[in-house]
Amino acid sequence: MAILLGVALSFFAPKATSVSGIEWLEKPKHIVNFSLQTQTGEYNRQSLLGRFTIVWFGFLECVDVCPLALMQASELAKQLRRLGRESVPISFVFVSVDPMRDSTERITQFVTYFDTSFVGATADKLALERFTGSLGVRFRVSSTEQNYSVSHSVMFSVIAPDGTLVGRFAPDFDAKVLARELRIKMQASMSPLQEKS
Numbered sequence: 001m002a003i004l005l006g007v008a009l010s011f012f013a014p015k016a017t018s019v020s021g022i023e024w025l026e027k028p029k030h031i032v033n034f035s036l037q038t039q040t041g042e043y044n045r046q047s048l049l050g051r052f053t054i055v056w057f058g059f060l061e062c063v064d065v066c067p068l069a070l071m072q073a074s075e076l077a078k079q080l081r082r083l084g085r086e087s088v089p090i091s092f093v094f095v096s097v098d099p100m101r102d103s104t105e106r107i108t109q110f111v112t113y114f115d116t117s118f119v120g121a122t123a124d125k126l127a128l129e130r131f132t133g134s135l136g137v138r139f140r141v142s143s144t145e146q147n148y149s150v151s152h153s154v155m156f157s158v159i160a161p162d163g164t165l166v167g168r169f170a171p172d173f174d175a176k177v178l179a180r181e182l183r184i185k186m187q188a189s190m191s192p193l194q195e196k197s
Contacts, residue, residue, distance in 0.1 A: 021173045022181055028164035034131040036095060036121040039108040043093070043121045045163050051089035052186050053159040057137055059098035059150050060110055069154065069171050070094065074114040079179035089161075090186065095131070096122040097139040098150050135165055158182070160189055 036043040054073065058066035073092055080090060094111045096102040099122045107120030123131070125141070132139060137153040158167035167185075169178065 021178055022158070022167050022169045022185075024167045024185070025165065028160060028162075028166050029134070029136075031134040031159065031163055031165055032130060034123075034134070035127055036123045036131065037104050038119055038121045039104040043119065048159050048161075048163045050161050051091055052161060052182075052189075053091045053093055054156055055093045055095060055135065055159060056156045057095050057097050057132065057139060057153065059096050060102045060106060061098065061150070065154055065171075069156075070111065070114045070118075072171055072173065072175065073118070073156070075175040076173075076179055076182075077115050077117065079175045080183060083179055083183050090182075091119060092117065093119045093121060095128070096120070097128055097132070098122075098141070099124060099128070136168075 031045060031048070033045045054076075056069055056073065058069060060066075073094075077092055092115065094107070096107050102122055104120065104122060107122060111118040111120040122128070128139070132153075135157045137155060137157070139150065139153065142149045154171055155168050156170070157165055158169070160166045166189075
């Protein structure tokens with residue numbers, strides 16, 4: 001269900017060009033200011049600045065798609081470290097769209113099981129909609145109060161150090177190939193910033 005929703009909702013996302021599995025946007029998309037909560041405090045647009053950020057969405061009750069996405073993100077992070085990502089800062093942020101059940105403590109425990117560098121966050125429904133809307137991502141929580149269901153787009157968003165959305169990619173990627181492509185893009189984007197500093 002979540003995969004089908006992700007495919008259907010991909011038509012709402014900005015036009016992009018695809019290279020080796022990553023769709024790079026023809027024009028970076030501005031991300032409105034937002035406010036999420038992590039176990040250590042607020043995570044907002046300012047938190048994105050100065051580094052690349054990979055963001056994706058899910059929820060802890062998800063039994064298949066979300067753990068698989070976390071496993072793949074973990075492998076991507078490992079590949080980037082092997083390529084020497086220290087010279088190009090990058091963060092991985094998992095955002096739960098199920099704040100009623102997922103506390104920041106539970107989210108943090110869950111994501112750091114896959115990689116200790118991962119950040120886990122969530123927010124109330126309106127704040128989540130503000131953030132997901134900027135990324136061209138959609139989610140839906142059923143109206144049933146008990147045993148409600150959650151569905152969401154299955155996409156990873158790539159955010160540049162200036163806080164703009166620059167690309168996206170789907171699960172089931174080749175981590176080695178994607179890591180090389182990301183690192184090339186990141187180094188090219190960071191060079192002008194380093195020259196200014």
